[in-house]
Amino acid sequence: MAAPTTTPAPVAPIETGRRRRPIRSRMRGGMIGYLFIAPVGLGLLVLYIYPAVATFALSFTEWGPFGGNTFNGFTNYAAVFRNELFWRALGNTLLYMVIGLLVIPIAIIIAALLNKPGLRGVGVYRTLYFIPFVTLPVASGMVWKWLYNGDYGLINAFLSSFGVSGTYWVANPSTALLAIGIVQVWSQIGYYLVIFIAGIKAIPQTYLEAAELDGAGPIRRFFLVVIPLLSPSIFFCSVINVIATLQIFDLIYVMSQSSSANPAFNSAQSIVTLFYQMAFVENNKGNATALAFLLMLLIAALTAVQFRLQKKWVFYD
Amino acid sequence: MRRRDFLRAAAATPVAALLGCSGSGDDAERGHGRASISYGMWDQLQVPAMQEVIAAFRREHPDIDVTIQLTPFSTYWTRLQTSITGGGAADVFWMNGPNSRRFAHYGTLLPISDRLAADGIDLSDHPENLVDLYAYEGTQFGIPKDYDCISLYYNTELFDEAGVPYPDDTWTWETVRDACREFRVHSRGQFGISSALDRQRNLYPAIFQNDGWVVDGRESGFADDHTIGGLQFWTELINADLAPNAMATADTTGRSLFLGGKLAMYYGLPNDAVEAYDDEAIRERTNIAVLPQGRSRGNVIHGLANVINARTAFPDAAYEFVKFMATREVGEIQGASGTILPSFAGTEAGYLDSKPEFNLQAFIDQIPDCTAYPISMDTNTWENQQYTILGDAWIGDPSRSVADASHSLASVMNLVLEQEP
Numbered sequence: 001m002a003a004p005t006t007t008p009a010p011v012a013p014i015e016t017g018r019r020r021r022p023i024r025s026r027m028r029g030g031m032i033g034y035l036f037i038a039p040v041g042l043g044l045l046v047l048y049i050y051p052a053v054a055t056f057a058l059s060f061t062e063w064g065p066f067g068g069n070t071f072n073g074f075t076n077y078a079a080v081f082r083n084e085l086f087w088r089a090l091g092n093t094l095l096y097m098v099i100g101l102l103v104i105p106i107a108i109i110i111a112a113l114l115n116k117p118g119l120r121g122v123g124v125y126r127t128l129y130f131i132p133f134v135t136l137p138v139a140s141g142m143v144w145k146w147l148y149n150g151d152y153g154l155i156n157a158f159l160s161s162f163g164v165s166g167t168y169w170v171a172n173p174s175t176a177l178l179a180i181g182i183v184q185v186w187s188q189i190g191y192y193l194v195i196f197i198a199g200i201k202a203i204p205q206t207y208l209e210a211a212e213l214d215g216a217g218p219i220r221r222f223f224l225v226v227i228p229l230l231s232p233s234i235f236f237c238s239v240i241n242v243i244a245t246l247q248i249f250d251l252i253y254v255m256s257q258s259s260s261a262n263p264a265f266n267s268a269q270s271i272v273t274l275f276y277q278m279a280f281v282e283n284n285k286g287n288a289t290a291l292a293f294l295l296m297l298l299i300a301a302l303t304a305v306q307f308r309l310q311k312k313w314v315f316y317d
Numbered sequence: 318m319r320r321r322d323f324l325r326a327a328a329a330t331p332v333a334a335l336l337g338c339s340g341s342g343d344d345a346e347r348g349h350g351r352a353s354i355s356y357g358m359w360d361q362l363q364v365p366a367m368q369e370v371i372a373a374f375r376r377e378h379p380d381i382d383v384t385i386q387l388t389p390f391s392t393y394w395t396r397l398q399t400s401i402t403g404g405g406a407a408d409v410f411w412m413n414g415p416n417s418r419r420f421a422h423y424g425t426l427l428p429i430s431d432r433l434a435a436d437g438i439d440l441s442d443h444p445e446n447l448v449d450l451y452a453y454e455g456t457q458f459g460i461p462k463d464y465d466c467i468s469l470y471y472n473t474e475l476f477d478e479a480g481v482p483y484p485d486d487t488w489t490w491e492t493v494r495d496a497c498r499e500f501r502v503h504s505r506g507q508f509g510i511s512s513a514l515d516r517q518r519n520l521y522p523a524i525f526q527n528d529g530w531v532v533d534g535r536e537s538g539f540a541d542d543h544t545i546g547g548l549q550f551w552t553e554l555i556n557a558d559l560a561p562n563a564m565a566t567a568d569t570t571g572r573s574l575f576l577g578g579k580l581a582m583y584y585g586l587p588n589d590a591v592e593a594y595d596d597e598a599i600r601e602r603t604n605i606a607v608l609p610q611g612r613s614r615g616n617v618i619h620g621l622a623n624v625i626n627a628r629t630a631f632p633d634a635a636y637e638f639v640k641f642m643a644t645r646e647v648g649e650i651q652g653a654s655g656t657i658l659p660s661f662a663g664t665e666a667g668y669l670d671s672k673p674e675f676n677l678q679a680f681i682d683q684i685p686d687c688t689a690y691p692i693s694m695d696t697n698t699w700e701n702q703q704y705t706i707l708g709d710a711w712i713g714d715p716s717r718s719v720a721d722a723s724h725s726l727a728s729v730m731n732l733v734l735e736q737e738p
Contacts, residue, residue, distance in 0.1 A: 066423045067402040149568045151506055168564035173712070261514035262567040263708030280395050282698040283419075 052296070059289040076290035086291065088266055089274040090298075092177055093246055096270055099181030100245030103188045104237055108230065110189070111196035112222060126197070130190035137187065141254030144183045145170060148255070170255045176264035180251055187251075188244070192237050199233035200226060231314045239306050246299050247272055271295045352634035353382040357397065357407030359390040362591070366654035373650065374641050381634045386410075401425050401626065408629040409638055412459050412622045414450045414689075415696035420624070421453035422694060422738065427625035430457045432636050440643070443660045444618060446689035451622045459622030460643040461660040463651060465587045466616045466687050467522045467608060468679040474602040475500060475507070475581040484582070488609035490526075490550055493582070497559040500581040510582040511571025512551040512560035514704050514711050517617060518571070518584045521691065523547040526611030531691035535737065537699070537730035538691075539723045543612075548707070548719050550611065556715040563711035584608065587658045587668075587680050594672045605676045607683055618687035620660050694737040699730040 034041075059076055061069035080086050110129065114122055132140060147154045150168030159166045169179040203226060211221050227234075249272040256268045269277075271291065279288035358367065364385060371383045386407045388396050394416060400406035412420065420426050433440070440448045443461040451459035469484055476483055479499040484492075497509025513519055524531060529544030531537070538544045554560035561574065575583035576592065576599055585605075593603045608616060623642050625635045641647065648664030651657060655671025658680055669677050693699070706726040710719035 064423065065398065065419060066425055150565060151569055153568075168568050171564035171567035256567075260567055260570045261563060261704035261708060261711075263514075263563040263712045264567070265705045265708060277701065281701050283398075283695070284698065 055289050055292055059286070059293045061286060063285040063289075065283055072286070076286045077294070079287050080290050080294065083287075085266065085269070085274060086271075089269045089271045092268065093248070093270045095177055096181055096184065096248050097242055097245045099178065100184055100188070100241055100248075101238065103185045103192055103241060104234060106185065107189050107192035107196050107237075108227075108234070111193055111200055112226065114193075114197060115200045126190075126193065129193050132187045133190035135187070137250040138254050140183065140187055141251045144251075145255045148179055170268070171262050171264050173264040173267040176256055176262075176268040180255055180268055183251055183255070184245065184248060188241070192241070195233050195237055196230065199230045203229045228315050232316060235306070235310050235314045239303055242302055242306065243299055246295065246302070249273055249276065271298075351380045351382060352631040353384070354408035354629070354631050354635050354638060355384050355386045356638070357386045357388065357393075357410030359388055359393045359411060360656070361387065362588075362656045363651075363654070366651050366656060369650050369654075370642065370647050373646060374638060377641065378634075378637055381631075381637065383638060401628070404628065406626050406628075408626050408631060408635045409623055410626065411462070412451065412624040414619050414692050415700060417451050417459065417622070417624075418453055418692055418694050418696070421456075421458045425627050426458040427627045427629065427632055427635070428456045428458060429460070429625065429636060429639070430455075432640075433457060436640065438640065438643070442645075442662045443643070444620070444662075444684055444687070446618055446687060447620045447622075447660060450620070450689050450692070451624070459624040460639055462621050462623050462642060463657040464618055464620030464660045465658060466618045466680055466683050467518055467584050467586065468683065469606045469608050470575060470583045470585040470589065470593065471604060471606060472575065472578065472581050472602050473604055475578070479581070481581075483604070484606040484609065486607050488606070490609060490611050493609050494554065494559070496581070497554060501559060506579055508559065508561050508574075508580055510554065510560050511566065511574060511580050511584070512554050512711075513566035513571035514563050514708060515571065515584075516700065516703060517619060517690070518586065519551060520548065520703070520707075521617040521688075522584060522608055522615060523550045523611065525615030525617060525688045526550075526608070526613060527615075528612050532693050532699075532730075532734070535693075535731070535734040537727040537734060539730060540727035545720050545723045547611065548710075548723060552710050552719040555711060555713050558713070562713035563708055564713075578602075587677070588656060590672055590675055590677065591656060594675065600674060603675070605679050607679045614683075614686040616683045616687045617690055618684070619690035693734060695733055699733045702726060702729050702733075 058069065060071060060073060062072045062075070063069055113119075114125055146152070148169035150156060150166065150171065153166070153169070155169065156166035167175055170176050207225050207229070208221055211225050216224065248270050252268055252270055252273050253276070256262050256264055257273060262268075272295070275288050275291050275295070278284045278291060356367070356371070358364075364387065367385060371385070374383060375381070393411075397406060397410065412426075440457070440460060444464055447461045447464050448457070451457065451461065469488075471484055473483065479496075481496050481499050484496075493510060500507060500509035511519070521531065524538075524544050524547035527543050527547035527550070529538060529541055529547045531539070531544070551560070555562045561571070561580075566574070569577075571580065571583055572585065572589060572592075574580045575585075576596070590605070593599050608614070623639045625632065625639055629635045643661070645661055645664055648659035648661030649667055651659040652664050652667030652669075653671065655668060658665060658668050658677075665677075665681055669681075703726060706729065707719070707722050710717050710722040
């Protein structure tokens with residue numbers, strides 16, 4: 001009696017123990033993992049995923065000014081496509097994107113110069129370049145608006161000392177977009193600079209020495225060794241930059257839309273400022289949500305294209 | 318503070334439900350002791366006067382608490398709209414012309430015609446076209462609180478320097494054009510007048526002075542030759558380099574240019590006088606005259622009104638407050654503060670006395686010339702298009718015709734008007 005009871009007893013715990021322990025620990029490990037990402041996941045769900053899905057759903061409805069939505073199919077999308085301002089804003093946004101991409105070559109050149117061996121005060125330069133990036137866009141927009149002022153601006157005062165008479169930079173329809181685009185580039189340089197400095201530092205010196213031994217000058221070394229090895233960083237930066245400039249809003253709003261009537265209003269308008277106008281000024285939230293969803297599609301498409309193209313020019317070690 | 322409001326609102330909800338059923342609103346409210354209402358407004362400058370008004374109201378109605386809810390103008394309408402949708406908007410709040418019809422149409426404002434009739438109040442002490450601005454389909458939704466029209470601010474220093482006599486009621490558009498030639502000094506960037514793209518200050522008065530119109534039912538007036546003629550008054554000055562173009566006034570507003578001494582004249586609102594008056598140097602060289610006349614004397618009148626939230630828990634208390642604010646006493650308090658021109662006839666004295674050096678009487682003298690501020694249901698939508706479309710004709714290039722810009726504005730505006738509910 002003692003034997004049958006004792007024999008199965010030790011067996012059972014061992015068997016179940018063997019089976020259970022890994023499962024339980026796997027579960028517990030998984031649970032802990034989920035627990036750790038829960039705050040971020042919840043935040044994403046509440047702040048990003050839910051609004052995105054809700055926007056998509058609402059873009060098929062007609063919004064009453066005080067609530068009460070009715071399904072209206074693709075009417076909002078049709079209205080956006082018919083709206084001349086949409087095509088103008090789309091063109092402008094793509095122009096902002098092209099101007100914005102200039103930040104990459106500029107940042108690479110500055111990064112290469114800052115990486116010169118023996119350069120003193122690198123930290124100071126890096127800080128100086130980084131300050132515009134941490135400044136609020138609204139604040140830097142305000143300051144630049146004054147710099148660009150046609151009557152009292154510093155830029156025109158500077159130009160007039162060379163006998164050149166400047167224009168009303170952010171109010172002239174032919175210069176407004178460029179003027180705002182330049183501020184966008186200026187404000188972003190610091191961020192990309194830090195990435196490129198790190199990227200260049202990571203390039204093994206042996207490659208550069210080998211190229212030098214083969215007789216390559218500094219310029220050839222830069223284009224044939226540094227740039228290809230930097231291409232993963234360049235790819236990352238271009239993806240980030242395209243997304244950021246397609247969503248450009250605050251600088252445009254502060255510099256050309258916040259105060260009195262600006263004749264360059266439509267020439268500087270981006271998709272997001274048009275969204276703002278539609279949703280909050282004209283109170284046409286149905287069209288605005290459709291516009292927001294179209295912008296999301298555009299960003300997704302351009303990002304997908306970049307990922308496709310990277311196989312052609314990005315080198316991973 | 319916020320928590321308290323919430324608790325009050327929560328406590329008030331069952332009362333409101335009760336009121337809805339019983340119908341004897343006043344008694345139920347009184348029975349519960351006190352009513353607590355909030356008052357939504359956007360102008361920081363007017364808070365002291367409003368606190369005085371509330372104190373005076375409390376003396377008559379000790380059982381009604383009123384708290385001010387201040388929201389900056391830039392976010393006022395967005396916030397109001399969402400809080401009305403979600404509940405929790407102020408019980409009584411400021412309304413302006415462009416928004417009044419939309420709010421009334423969607424049933425967010427409490428109609429007060431019947432209550433006014435029962436109390437024998439006919440609002441005849443307030444400018445008639447202003448009272449009409451807050452009536453929709455024969456029902457009154459708001460009681461005017463203040464008003465503004467446009468007057469000509471001028472810089473006496475520049476007038477003396479150029480040897481031009483000060484403007485008076487004999488001035489016409491022609492006089493303005495001639496004077497502007499005298500004032501133009503290229504080296505100083507000095508002009509005769511601001512022709513900024515500013516609908517209330519510049520566009521509407523000029524349109525009405527040329528017998529033009531802006532909106533009538535579902536039709537835009539911007540295709541009318543009279544309207545275009547009014548706009549031309551400004552673009553001709555710009556094209557002749559006698560007034561700063563819209564690029565200049567986008568960088569620095571016409572008002573700032575005038576205050577900075579770069580402009581001899583400027584079309585301004587009553588509350589523009591506050592800033593001009595506060596700076597002693599500007600005060601000494603500034604005065605005010607009636608607008609010069611075009612084909613006719615014309616002007617635009619606009620004013621704010623106090624309206625009641627249709628979903629207020631205390632409709633009777635809110636009405637008492639709004640009614641009180643339409644009295645002579647409140648007009649006098651507001652006028653004495655010197656921040657706005659009260660709409661109650663005969664209470665302007667306080668406002669006039671607040672800045673004795675300025676001829677503020679000009680604003681009052683022009684009331685008979687005024688046309689009400691043009692509105693429709695979706696005013697904001699077409700108003701928003703005005704500047705962007707007309708801007709093309711405002712940049713000082715004579716080849717860009719104001720008639721073309723005005724016609725394309727008219728067609729865009731007609732589309733908006735057609736789709737209005």
